[in-house]
Amino acid sequence: MRELVHPEHQQLYDYWNQKRGDRIAPARVDIDPLDFPSLLPYLCMYKVHLDPLEYETTLMGTSVVDMWGVDYTGKLVKDIVLGPLYASVKMHFDTVIRDKKPTVHDLDASWIDKHYIKYSRLMLPLSENGQDVDRLLVCIILHTTETLH
Numbered sequence: 001m002r003e004l005v006h007p008e009h010q011q012l013y014d015y016w017n018q019k020r021g022d023r024i025a026p027a028r029v030d031i032d033p034l035d036f037p038s039l040l041p042y043l044c045m046y047k048v049h050l051d052p053l054e055y056e057t058t059l060m061g062t063s064v065v066d067m068w069g070v071d072y073t074g075k076l077v078k079d080i081v082l083g084p085l086y087a088s089v090k091m092h093f094d095t096v097i098r099d100k101k102p103t104v105h106d107l108d109a110s111w112i113d114k115h116y117i118k119y120s121r122l123m124l125p126l127s128e129n130g131q132d133v134d135r136l137l138v139c140i141i142l143h144t145t146e147t148l149h
Contacts, residue, residue, distance in 0.1 A: 001102050006141045008039055009104060009122040016102070016124045016137065024100045025125040028135050044138040046077065048097060054078060055093050055136065064140050067119065096123045097133045118143040 004010045015036060019026035033040055045059035055077040065071045072080050077093065088107075096103055104122045119142050126135035 001104055004104060004122065006120055006122075008042055008141055009120065009139055011036060012039055012043075012122060012137070012139045013102065013124065023127065023130050025127040025130075025133065027128045027130075028126050029128075031126065031137065039139060042139050042141060044140065046093070046136040046138065048134050048136065049076075053094065053097065058135075061140075063142065067140070067142055092121075092123065093136065096125050096136060100125055100127070100133055 004013055016026060016031075019030040028045075033043070041061040041063035043059060043061045044057060044064055046055040047058050048055060057072045057075050057077065057080070060068075060071055060073050068080075077089065078086075092103060092105055102122065102124045104120065106118055106120050108118060119140050121141075122139045124137040124139075125133040126137055128134050
């Protein structure tokens with residue numbers, strides 16, 4: 001994983017890593033949102049469904065809801081209109097499941113037709129059984145034309 005440039009990503013990664021210990025990932029029950037209340041608006045959580053591999057949104061923070069303009073909690077990622085990014089988003093999700101490691105990506109958001117032009121997404125795996133990724137904890141930082149200068 002490349003270096004984390006956003007303090008929110010670093011804070012969540014450090015928390016995740018401490019909770020993980022010597023496992024591939026912490027379990028969902030290890031994660032207490034009250035430990036990082038300032039990050040809640042930027043967080044999403046996805047439940048992994050197998051056969052076929054799909055991702056269900058189980059949490060969507062207020063800043064993320066504002067970005068998309070819709071609260072997609074309870075929806076499958078495949079049913080969320082992601083414009084031209086769906087194929088790469090699916091590939092990023094699948095990579096975390098396959099490799100069982102965090103990833104961070106900077107993505108284009110100009111197609112959303114709001115003042116956002118990019119977003120940075122940290123994806124952290126969670127595992128109940130210590131072997132398979134069954135949830136993803138995601139932190140999304142939005143960039144506008146003002147925040148990129």
